[in-house]
Amino acid sequence: MTVTTIDIPADSLFGLDNLPYGVFSPAGGLPRVGVRVAESVVDLAATLGDSVFSEPTLNAFMAQGRDQWVSVRNRITELVTSEIDSNAVFSVDSVTMHLPIAVADYVDFYASENHATNLGRLFRPDAAPLMPNWKHLPVGYHGRSSTVVVSGTDIVRPCGQRKAPDQESPDFGPSRRLDIEAEMGFIVGTPSKMGDSITPDEFAEHVFGAVVVNDWSARDIQAWEYVPLGPNLGKSFATSISPWVVPLLALEAARIDTPVQDPEPLSYLRGEEKWGLDIDLAVEWNGHVVSRPPYAQMYWSPAQMLAHTTINGAAASTGDLFASGTISGPDKDQRGAFIELTWGGKEPVAVGSETRTFLEDGDTIAISATAPGVGGSRIGFGDVHARILPATQTER
Numbered sequence: 325m326t327v328t329t330i331d332i333p334a335d336s337l338f339g340l341d342n343l344p345y346g347v348f349s350p351a352g353g354l355p356r357v358g359v360r361v362a363e364s365v366v367d368l369a370a371t372l373g374d375s376v377f378s379e380p381t382l383n384a385f386m387a388q389g390r391d392q393w394v395s396v397r398n399r400i401t402e403l404v405t406s407e408i409d410s411n412a413v414f415s416v417d418s419v420t421m422h423l424p425i426a427v428a429d430y431v432d433f434y435a436s437e438n439h440a441t442n443l444g445r446l447f448r449p450d451a452a453p454l455m456p457n458w459k460h461l462p463v464g465y466h467g468r469s470s471t472v473v474v475s476g477t478d479i480v481r482p483c484g485q486r487k488a489p490d491q492e493s494p495d496f497g498p499s500r501r502l503d504i505e506a507e508m509g510f511i512v513g514t515p516s517k518m519g520d521s522i523t524p525d526e527f528a529e530h531v532f533g534a535v536v537v538n539d540w541s542a543r544d545i546q547a548w549e550y551v552p553l554g555p556n557l558g559k560s561f562a563t564s565i566s567p568w569v570v571p572l573l574a575l576e577a578a579r580i581d582t583p584v585q586d587p588e589p590l591s592y593l594r595g596e597e598k599w600g601l602d603i604d605l606a607v608e609w610n611g612h613v614v615s616r617p618p619y620a621q622m623y624w625s626p627a628q629m630l631a632h633t634t635i636n637g638a639a640a641s642t643g644d645l646f647a648s649g650t651i652s653g654p655d656k657d658q659r660g661a662f663i664e665l666t667w668g669g670k671e672p673v674a675v676g677s678e679t680r681t682f683l684e685d686g687d688t689i690a691i692s693a694t695a696p697g698v699g700g701s702r703i704g705f706g707d708v709h710a711r712i713l714p715a716t717q718t719e720r
């Protein structure tokens with residue numbers, strides 16, 4: 325066996341304080357679980373000798389629970405700081421990344437006060453921007469788990485019913501208002517039983533890690549269909565996630581208080597633990613940064629979202645994905661969706677030497693995120709990126 329050591333530059337976003345998990349395949353090889361260290365991917369199936377890492381998803385490992393997540397993280401730290409079998413180490417550029425989890429249920433929340441206020445103004449100009457329930461519970465809807473795809477998957481422009489305000493009846497065709505939503509997603513490892521609920525302070529027992537999410541949204545389809553039951557086909561055609569799952573264990577230094585919650589939420593939504601997160605996102609449109617959404621501003625914490633999801637006795641399953649909702653800060657260049665950034669398409673933004681309102685065919689989007697690590701360092705989530713392809717359906 326030839327051995328190697330992994331070079332970890334002090335300023336790497338993928339240092340020992342991060343160690344995100346993903347599912348990769350080397351050229352000609354089967355998908356298996358790996359961990360990212362600096363610019364390398366370490367094959368855990370080959371090195372840790374536990375069959376859960378030979379699986380094509382993280383689910384079996386995630387289902388083992390938090391004690392095992394802690395113990396494996398410690399073993400990985402030893403493994404990657406010693407001499408290691410060179411056949412188990414790949415350059416990150418040489419491997420194919422796969423969807424890291426088998427997605428069980430997918431729920432999307434609406435936890436940014438700035439975003440909810442902006443969308444309220446844009447979609448419901450004659451009503452109060454925030455609905456009366458908004459500060460009492462984290463509003464959410466169930467999305468479509470089968471169309472959650474990994475970063476790098478092309479997104480085909482969806483077709484559907486469109487009805488502009490000046491049209492008497494809808495027509496059918498490619499969305500003209502295709503948008504992004506920059507979000508963080510949280511993945512359940514330890515399940516709960518139907519009939520039980522998870523308190524906010526039990527969050528870390530159940531949630532394995534976090535990814536960056538792009539919740540693609542066809543605003544014309546959405547605006548027509550959503551009354552009164554909420555988003556459906558305007559969202560269900562695709563949701564993209566980043567390939568590296570950053571363990572919750574790596575986010576200790578990122579934990580902060582949420583903004584003050586007034587009125588005080590009901591007791592099932594209150595806990596002692598801080599689960600606001602100081603994560604900075606960046607949205608690149610055709611390679612140009614157009615927005616920097618701050619997760620630190622999110623009104624509802626992910627711990628409150630999980631508590632709310634289960635308070636009626638609904639079970640949480642290994643592989644459940646729940647997303648925060650679009651992350652928008654108070655400033656214009658912190659808005660996480662283009663419908664807000666361009667104010668309903670009325671204020672085009674500069675994208676390099678061009679201008680845009682919504683996505684055009686051939687456009688590329690990359691959403692990245694970083695957070696504080698240990699001792700002043702930073703950790704990275706990598707990015708979720710994709711290109712828009714033209715609609716393939718014919719008019720009908």
Ligand SMILES: O=C(O)/C=C/C(=O)CC(=O)CC(=O)O
Pocket residue numbers: 432433434435436439443444447505507539541550555648649650
């Ligand atoms: O306010 C509405 O009717 C619609 C809101 C959204 O489209 C946002 C959504 O998907 C949840 C979120 O990302 O915050």
Ligand SMILES: [Ca+2]
Pocket residue numbers: 432433505507539649650
């Ligand atoms: Ca969303």
Ligand SMILES: [Mg+2]
Pocket residue numbers: 467538539540541559560561562563
């Ligand atoms: Mg979606």
